[in-house]
Amino acid sequence: MIQNYNSKKLYERLPIYVHFLNSIQESNISSTTISKSLNLGEVQVRKDLALVSGKGRPKIGYSTKNLFKAIKKYMGMNHASKAIIVGFGKLGKALYDYAGFSELGIDIVQAFDISNTTDFVKDIKELDSYCLENEILFGILTVPSTEAQATAEKLIRCGIVGIWNFTSVRLNVPSHVVIQNENLAASLSVLVKSTLDKKVGNDYEKSNETNDSYTSKKH
């Protein structure tokens, strides 16, 4: 493959553009404006947009509406993707109620747990029939770590091919299944370490701008 621009990082930015485009009133928008609003590199935004969208016009930019549609189409956000949550603890509840998914074409249609079943939380025994009947492809895994691998396998047997894994377990799955790890503890550690790095740097030399970290951009 000569050049593969279907990068993970790109896939992270496109939803950010969608959210932004959804929030503005202007009928046209330039990559410059987008980059400034979102603290992203100007060239990067242009490259992203060039990949997924039609032409932009000098002095004008892109049609907001067309751009919006183009990104959603590219990301497969046109037809809604149905996901279920397995493990209805605090984190599962929070994600179930999280408002930001529908804008990106994702519906969390059902929650499962081993107990605490209510009108909208099914017992995990019903997982199998529910997933097959409703053709669920995506599962959000928020069970205790001890149950992670077994539950993942259960999901896969039910036809799920994409798992958003909030447990600290590194799942072992067949190659047709995609795992997206969301290791919150590790993520917070990254912040702490990055911050300490920068802080120490600043303490040594009072100078700024040295070894400017990845997480905060300087444009």
Added chain:
Amino acid sequence: MIQNYNSKKLYERLPIYVHFLNSIQESNISSTTISKSLNLGEVQVRKDLALVSGKGRPKIGYSTKNLFKAIKKYMGMNHASKAIIVGFGKLGKALYDYAGFSELGIDIVQAFDISNTTDFVKDIKELDSYCLENEILFGILTVPSTEAQATAEKLIRCGIVGIWNFTSVRLNVPSHVVIQNENLAASLSVLVKSTLDKKVGNDYEKSNETNDSYTSKKH
């Protein structure tokens, strides 16, 4: 800088090693074993360990205890880092109760909200005095998007230099502050798109292994 291995990806993996080392009984452990247990590349693990730790021994591996200590030291996990949560909605609650942080030397010492104050949730008006008295460096931002920027600025005025940002807003902060964005909606989108990519690939050509995605490893 000739070669900077203080990479963000490295910082994500080190806590995973810590968690793993914490869970095993063996007094020695090899990079091979670690890599297999965690579904990571063998060479990658060795390189990571070589960077932070003392020598390993052929046929034996590393001393679990020493390795554990070395990583924690490298990551600054020896002295506990104190963090606060601002915004005590469902997500804030979930993070407040999340068990995985302490193992990595991070204590969430206090939660704040604009209302719903209880014995362990302080009113956001007390943010200032609390942070300065307790020398808080890290803030977890789980407020509504409309409040994100203003709240971030408030945190920064209180001396906070690292912000874990769960809002969909791309914060604008001075250069001495580190932002770690945790855009859940974007993250789930990545999973959906990656999965669809692979699925389509498999539907075209019945072959496997083509364009094997980044999220599931093949070792």
Added chain:
DNA sequence: GGTATATCGATAGAGTTATATCGATATACT
């Protein structure tokens, strides 16, 4: 003690992602 080997550490290279630069062009403005 000698031999086989698991594991290490280092180097080189491949793949991925971001940035810098610059000419082209459609638009706005005089």
Added chain:
DNA sequence: AGTATATCGATATAACTCTATCGATATACC
């Protein structure tokens, strides 16, 4: 109509990250 310029698209380069390979070595085993 002519000129200035914001914005685009493309190419080249730099930075970052991961993987393959291989010789060195300490250990286990005969």
